[in-house]
Amino acid sequence: MRILFVTPECAPLTKTGGLGDVSAALPDALRALGLDVRQLLPGYNDVLSGTAGAAEIARLQVLGFDLRLLEAGSFLVVDCPTLYRRDGGPYQDRSGADWADNALRFAVLSKLASLLASEASPLAWRPDCLHCNDWPAALAAAYLAFDGGASAASVVTVHNLAFQGNFDAALLGRLGLPPQSFSVEGLEFHGRLSFLKAGLAYADAITTVSPSYAREIQGEALGCGLDGLLRQRREALTGILNGIDTEIWNPATDALITAPYDAARLEGKALNKQALQFRLRLKVDPQVPLIGVVSRLTHQKGSDLVADAMDELVKIPAQFAVLGTGEARTEAALRAAAERYPGRVGVTIGFDEGLAHAIEAGSDIFLMPSRYEPCGLNQMYSQRYGTPPVAHATGGLIDTIEDGKTGFLFARPEADALCAAVRRAVDSRRDPGGWRDMQRRAMRRDFSWSAAARQYAALYSRLAMRAPA
Secondary structure, X not given: OEEEEEOOOEOOOEOOOHHHHHHHHXXXXXXHOOOEEEEEEEOOHHHHHHOOOOEEEEEEEEOOEEEEEEEEXXXXXXXXXXXXXXXXXXXXXXXXXXXXXXXXXXXXXXXXXXXXXXXXOOOOOOOOEEEEEHHHHHHHXXXXXXXXXXXXXXXXXXXXXXXXXXXXXXXOOOOOOOHHHOOOOOOEEOOEEEHHHHHHHHOOEEEEOOHHHHXXXXXXXXXXXXXXXXXXXXXXXXXXXXXXXXXXXXXXXXXXXXXXXXXXXXXXXXXXXXXXXXXXXXXXXXXXXXXXXXXXXXXXXXXXXXXXXXXXXXXXXXXXXXXXXXXXXXXXXXXXXXXXXXXXXXXXXXXXXXXXXXXXXXXXXXXXXOOXXXXXXXXXXXXXXXXXXXXXXXXXXXXXXXXXXXXXXXXXXXXXXXXXXXXXXXXXXXXXXXXXXXHHHHHOOOOOOHXXXXXXXXXXXXXXXOXXX
């Protein structure tokens, strides 16, 4: 099986969030099963630096842009300086503003992907399946559907339905799409052109990153206006839970933590707690519960709920170790809490990979009150580190946390429900034997990518046996 995995980001070359991690880990797990997987991504400055020495394998013109296709190992890199060689991120400039030509930048990526999956491809290697990730690659499914020479099937994976890639309808002709594609049944969305809706409408299969999120997005509350289409295509929709890198996130071998430990030797966790308390200038106390938060500080992640509830939470009593960056109001509220409660609340604004690992290893409890969460990774990291998570019961958090057995779930994304769940966790911790059983149960769960890879391989196989839609 030959799979072209189309993505706007892939760690370690370029990453803005979980998609970058998935785009590295899932293809690796698929290759371990014997599939031939190539990752196609734009040639941003960081990508070109990370693939120095890549060989040019084709020159072609796509939507009026001259580009070179480079190959480096499993990576196919689209080198088009006009579109991708810029100072800034994959989607935004240094000021945080979206690139004005994002529609063209990612239409070129999508169009090239469909070209490589057609009879017109300049390469001898042709994929059996085109796997498109999120809105920047989703338009490839539409291009493929209108290409009479296409032979590959298409899969679109939704990592977060809220990000849709909606642009001015006047761009339709410039993007090389036929007029009939701009319809309610196609890529038209409230008078605009939607990359993600195009993928949902034209792909042979749709996946998202957890079974619960696949159900939730078919409802109005989390459907982001696309719930009707998703209900219509429910037979093509599958929720496949993401995995985590169990080599990087392994407390027994983690070089970024103070003391290694595992489910059989949990004593090392106490040393990590002591080191974290010292590092964040918290009172060094083995008895007080230390609660960790590593998150984007945004409304989606429920970080404002943590800030709003902090006055109650510290009275439990509990300490807090918070790491993240995001919305200015939430950052300011958490900083103010740290000033009000020195020695009890430690807040670090920014991102620090080493501190993220230290918080997972040194905390007693991990807090994850996301209002919605397609999959989530930190709740899996936390269980692997014997740090039972307290989380809102939504999306992938439902699918990965066993309430009362490996963590704690609360039903409403509200401050009082969050506080009640934290108290329940703290009360459970007062039974050392029961708490240790919970830690060990969580640490022994298998969150590796192998299960997800097997499900994707089975999906590709089913799709390859029938013609594209």
